[in-house]
Amino acid sequence: MPASGPRVVVIGLDSASPWTLNERFRPFTPRLNELLARSVRGTLRTIDPPITVPAWAVMFSGMDPGSLGIYGFRHRRPGTYFDQYVPSSRTLLQPMVWDRLSRLGRRVAVMGMPPGYPPPTVNGVYISDFLTPDGARDFVSPPSLAEEIRTAGGGYTFDVTFRADDRDRIARELLEMTRQHLAVARHLWKKERWDFFALHEIGPDRLHHTFWKYFDPRHPRYEENPKFREVAEQYYRRLDAGIGAWLDEIPDDVRVLVVSDHGSQAMQGCFCINEWLIQQGHLTLKGPRPKPGTPLEEASIDWGKTRAWGAGGYYARIFYNVKGREPEGRLAARDVPEFEAQLTRELQGIRGPDGRPLGVDVRVPKMIYRQVRGDSPDLMVYFANAAWRSAGTLGYDTLYLAENDTGPDDSVHSFDGVYAISDPAQGRGTVGPTERLIDIGPTVLDLLGAPVPPEIQGRPIAGFR
Numbered sequence: 001m002p003a004s005g006p007r008v009v010v011i012g013l014d015s016a017s018p019w020t021l022n023e024r025f026r027p028f029t030p031r032l033n034e035l036l037a038r039s040v041r042g043t044l045r046t047i048d049p050p051i052t053v054p055a056w057a058v059m060f061s062g063m064d065p066g067s068l069g070i071y072g073f074r075h076r077r078p079g080t081y082f083d084q085y086v087p088s089s090r091t092l093l094q095p096m097v098w099d100r101l102s103r104l105g106r107r108v109a110v111m112g113m114p115p116g117y118p119p120p121t122v123n124g125v126y127i128s129d130f131l132t133p134d135g136a137r138d139f140v141s142p143p144s145l146a147e148e149i150r151t152a153g154g155g156y157t158f159d160v161t162f163r164a165d166d167r168d169r170i171a172r173e174l175l176e177m178t179r180q181h182l183a184v185a186r187h188l189w190k191k192e193r194w195d196f197f198a199l200h201e202i203g204p205d206r207l208h209h210t211f212w213k214y215f216d217p218r219h220p221r222y223e224e225n226p227k228f229r230e231v232a233e234q235y236y237r238r239l240d241a242g243i244g245a246w247l248d249e250i251p252d253d254v255r256v257l258v259v260s261d262h263g264s265q266a267m268q269g270c271f272c273i274n275e276w277l278i279q280q281g282h283l284t285l286k287g288p289r290p291k292p293g294t295p296l297e298e299a300s301i302d303w304g305k306t307r308a309w310g311a312g313g314y315y316a317r318i319f320y321n322v323k324g325r326e327p328e329g330r331l332a333a334r335d336v337p338e339f340e341a342q343l344t345r346e347l348q349g350i351r352g353p354d355g356r357p358l359g360v361d362v363r364v365p366k367m368i369y370r371q372v373r374g375d376s377p378d379l380m381v382y383f384a385n386a387a388w389r390s391a392g393t394l395g396y397d398t399l400y401l402a403e404n405d406t407g408p409d410d411s412v413h414s415f416d417g418v419y420a421i422s423d424p425a426q427g428r429g430t431v432g433p434t435e436r437l438i439d440i441g442p443t444v445l446d447l448l449g450a451p452v453p454p455e456i457q458g459r460p461i462a463g464f465r
């Protein structure tokens with residue numbers, strides 16, 4: 001490409017929602033506001049399921065989770081009940097935008113886009129993501145850049161341990177991690193004339209999980225705590241200042257995108273999916289009720305009497321115990337459709353603690369994806385638009401928990417994320433329609449004048465070239 005070819009920068013803010021970005025923290029983000037004001041911006045509808053790893057992969061492949069073979073964070077290994085794996089960059093079954101651009105000889109720099117470990121080889125640089133194992137030395141491709149990156153960042157952190165009570169530590173580590181990422185982004189940006197540069201920042205997501213109940217008075221467990229409220233505001237202020245310093249070094253003709261993988265919302269509570277399956281007679285335990293908080297895999301399950309079991313998380317994954325597929329299968333394969341229909345009806349009838357319908361959405365992977373590759377759950381279930389988590393643990397005398405069963409957590413994901421695409425030709429921005437997350441990668445290809453293959457499912461958002 002000539003030196004005057006189009007260029008794109010993507011700033012990926014994990015978990016940024018219309019409310020957090022445009023309302024709650026708006027007073028603390030003058031530089032982002034300025035960028036948004038000269039962008040076409042709006043709501044970015046995420047995918048089923050609204051989970052970080054598949055969402056970013058869908059965004060930058062233009063393919064749905066079924067085609068990618070990634071359905072969330074943990075995946076069950078086939079032929080086992082509880083053996084799980086977490087997707088890696090090797091799990092991806094489709095090329096990403098940076099792979100396609102690399103093949104065209106474009107120069108790309110990618111920081112932290114999940115799933116990004118081990119870092120794939122690209123025509124440029126790729127730094128691995130928040131799933132990078134502690135102490136991994138192979139976090140950047142090419143590996144010769146490792147020391148330079150650590151020096152530029154004053155260290156390089158991939159994630160902070162959250163769902164813990166020591167919030168002062170989490171606050172400190174979050175600010176430092178995001179500072180490092182932005183310092184490295186600015187360092188790499190100045191190294192050469194990149195055609196495509198993408199940064200993923202996990203910090204906002206961790207901040208929301210850890211501090212939501214201190215900055216949102218509508219949170220059901222809202223706590224007045226000026227120190228922690230200010231942590232959240234200070235985080236956004238520093239994030240904004242770091243992005244602003246970088247924007248000062250980005251020429252006006254470069255397209256800048258701000259995007260999120262999903263939104264976030266206050267967590268209303270946890271629904272105990274396995275307790276419910278026991279009540280419905282689909283899951284049977286041997287012996288007495290286990291103690292509260294017992295993981296299902298540590299309970300004594302009577303598989304001969306069990307038709308289905310569930311897993312916890314932002315949504316419930318439900319698996320059927322099928323003869324010939326599971327080690328001690330109970331359901332005949334021919335009976336699965338009837339069982340699925342019955343279970344779906346029962347799920348849709350679930351009520352909340354106030355006796356009113358909880359609002360349950362059931363998704364069948366084979367019905368919503370073009371194809372189902374890899375290891376998908378049999379059903380994906382959302383409670384109250386994902387405002388309620390799924391608790392997989394057992395031993396409760398209730399179906400409803402106020403707090404997360406796997407550690408302190410104040411927020412959950414929501415289906416509405418954000419997008420903004422700067423428009424240098426217009427020089428001023430507008431509020432655009434709600435767009436689809438799967439269309440962002442194809443839009444990037446289109447902005448860069450690269451072909452958008454007909455076989456990918458996403459399409460370029462109209463009106464930007």
Ligand SMILES: [Zn+2]
Nearest residue numbers: 014015052261
């Ligand atoms: Zn996320």
